[in-house]
């Protein structure tokens with residue numbers, strides 16, 4: 001019995017212990033550790049944790065300090081994202097955070113003195129359980145009124161120095177109320193420091209970085225739906241996924257986010273005025289990027305009417321017709337006073353004012369002011385906005401003497417300036433075309449020094465070819481073509497001509513002799529290959545710079561037109577993923593284009609070579625795919641003129657020394673006017689078989705979607721390491737596109753992947769790329785994504801991809817049929833080395 005009794009005793013002890021443990025665990029789990037209620041208070045050595053465990057709220061001390069602050073951090077307390085009592089520290093470890101009896105969330109020190117409070121007034125005072133605070137999964141600390149269930153306060157709308165996905169930056173157009181992110185005072189002192197960020201200029205909102213709240217330090221330029229117009233690379237590069245919205249009450253808010261739920265980044269304003277971004281690849285690994293303004297980035301670096309160009313020395317210059325306000329200061333590189341209009345370059349408007357004459361009487365009509373265009377400019381500060389279209393924007397500006405300049409962006413609309421132009425910068429990519437008001441006398445000038453002018457090139461080429469008739473003919477054809485573009489694609493008057501003139505004027509000229517020396521007299525050993533209209537040679541300039549010289553072949557009939565086309569198109573373009581034109585040579589017997597040299601030649605030389613393709617691992621290949629897409633995006637969207645390349649293929653993708661892709665060969669490109677979204681047709685189908693979509697190959701219809709098709713083919717080639725045409729010898733005579741489609745439908749698309757890049761780590765990513773490639777080569781043009789969508793898909797901003805529809809390879813049979821009725825032999829089509837393949841349209 002005694003034995004039994006003892007047994008029972010032990011059992012009940014075990015039972016009670018187990019129950020106790022179970023209940024404790026249960027309590028621990030159920031009283032969520034992410035919430036502060038009126039019953040809980042968080043003492044210095046305790047924290048609360050968000051449900052997903054990513055964020056913690058608790059006390060911390062900055063480096064070299066014993067001060068205690070209540071903060072929220074991400075993963076570790078080196079990633080502080082928010083601080084409650086930043087202005088007033090708790091001096092010892094006696095602090096506590098709790099819900100005060102008035103309902104506010106407060107931080108108190110050991111003497112029950114409130115050092116920080118949410119400072120709200122609750123309607124239901126002195127009732128228990130008024131409110132509770134919860135640390136949510138996104139890192140937002142939310143105070144809820146428990147009687148109404150409403151959120152009455154949250155940390156996301158009371159930020160410190162850090163922004164995270166889902167956080168907003170807001171400003172109200174009517175009330176002027178705006179949110180500010182304020183830096184720490186120093187690395188060891190989190191109280192409000194010198195730098196802050198807010199949204200400003202609400203007619204066309206942009207972000208400002210302020211120094212001491214009053215002095216602008218850096219501005220992003222207005223948001224145009226895709227980028228900040230004044231920071232073509234700096235912000236948008238790193239922080240894709242921005243979004244601007246506005247509420248009916250006049251509140252504008254900007255957010256950034258990643259569609260990929262695993263992607264996460266924090267951006268801080270550092271105490272010394274930098275933006276620091278930590279991009280977390282996963283819980284352990286992250287990359288930190290410091291973005292610090294430099295040279296021209298500083299607000300008003302060159303003063304009023306001063307133009308800042310980071311690539312020139314000195315960086316500041318006055319526009320033509322302007323001179324430094326204070327020559328002495330200017331010569332000492334103190335640019336702050338900027339530039340003023342020269343007396344002799346007065347505007348007609350000002351002359352009228354001086355004459356005290358408000359009418360046009362007595363002033364020669366010919367003397368009217370005009371505009372001079374500057375491309376790739378940072379939009380100056382203090383833009384006014386109107387809803388005028390491009391033409392009316394110009395007309396209204398010209399009609400109003402207060403208007404000193406205008407610019408047009410299809411998203412923002414007409415911008416004009418009635419104050420001194422400040423914070424101007426000359427970008428190499430992006431920005432806007434800024435039209436600056438100039439007196440009539442300045443309009444006629446421009447053909448100065450060693451600069452080319454369009455008609456000059458043509459005149460010289462005419463002599464060059466020797467057959468004047470041919471030249472005139474080509475000239476007229478070209479003119480007609482340009483005119484036709486202008487007429488059919490835009491009913492409005494366009495400034496395209498003006499821009500051509502402008503850019504060509506800036507193109508440096510090379511002497512024939514210099515290029516002959518550089519290329520060892522066009523020695524065969526220096527020949528790199530054949531471009532669209534002639535051989536390409538490698539050369540060394542005297543200063544050691546390596547160049548690629550493309551020489552118009554005298555035997556090339558197509559050459560002249562393509563040469564002209566290439567000059568006109570590429571001289572206007574600058575982008576990381578486009579090959580850069582350094583200048584040209586137009587002498588009586590020679591026409592050449594000079595490009596930067598690409599040491600790694602073209603993509604096909606790597607991709608289709610059994611040895612060299614090993615160099616291209618998946619990361620490099622993905623970088624190439626993304627680069628090509630961004631280059632096309634620039635052609636289609638980001639340069640104000642829309643350009644369809646029409647001949648995208650592996651041999652036209654050059655690779656620099658870091659294997660970055662550069663699109664080249666613009667001989668076949670077509671220009672559309674900026675706001676046209678159009679399809680055109682041509683009688684003469686030129687391009688490369690295998691990369692041409694059926695609507696173009698068969699009907700001569702081309703649009704942006706034709707380039708998207710070619711991109712899709714390229715993408716499949718890059719992933720598979722096989723030429724699109726490499727399948728033609730097979731019995732089943734499938735193209736790569738057809739083969740990929742077949743595998744897709746057999747659920748076996750994985751076997752398309754080049755074994756060289758096959759790696760389980762990247763498999764998901766590679767399959768996603770193939771999926772995107774198939775979307776690009778769909779038969780129906782309207783089903784193909786635009787290139788901007790493609791870019792978003794590639795960088796995973798768009799997570800859900802629609803299934804691809806019928807791809808455009810079935811027409812191959814028809815194409816062959818239609819071909820066989822043509823003059824040329826079908827076998828020439830299967831030779832991808834043929835750069836130009838012509839078939840007549842129907």
Ligand SMILES: *[C@@H]1O[C@H](CO)[C@@H](O)[C@H](O)[C@H]1NC(C)=O
Nearest residue numbers: 084087115116117118119120
């Ligand atoms: C709350 O109000 C007090 C007194 O008006 C003020 O000193 C304090 O800065 C306020 N705190 C916050 C966080 O706004």
Ligand SMILES: *[C@@H]1O[C@H](CO)[C@@H](O)[C@H](O)[C@H]1NC(C)=O
Nearest residue numbers: 326329332333334335336337
């Ligand atoms: C530059 O010139 C401005 C305006 O005259 C003056 O206020 C400023 O002190 C000068 N800065 C320097 C570094 O000399």
Ligand SMILES: *[C@@H]1O[C@H](CO)[C@@H](O)[C@H](O)[C@H]1NC(C)=O
Nearest residue numbers: 384399400401402403416418
């Ligand atoms: C010129 O434009 C400004 C700004 O829109 C406006 O205030 C002013 O009245 C205009 N002047 C004339 C003469 O239209």
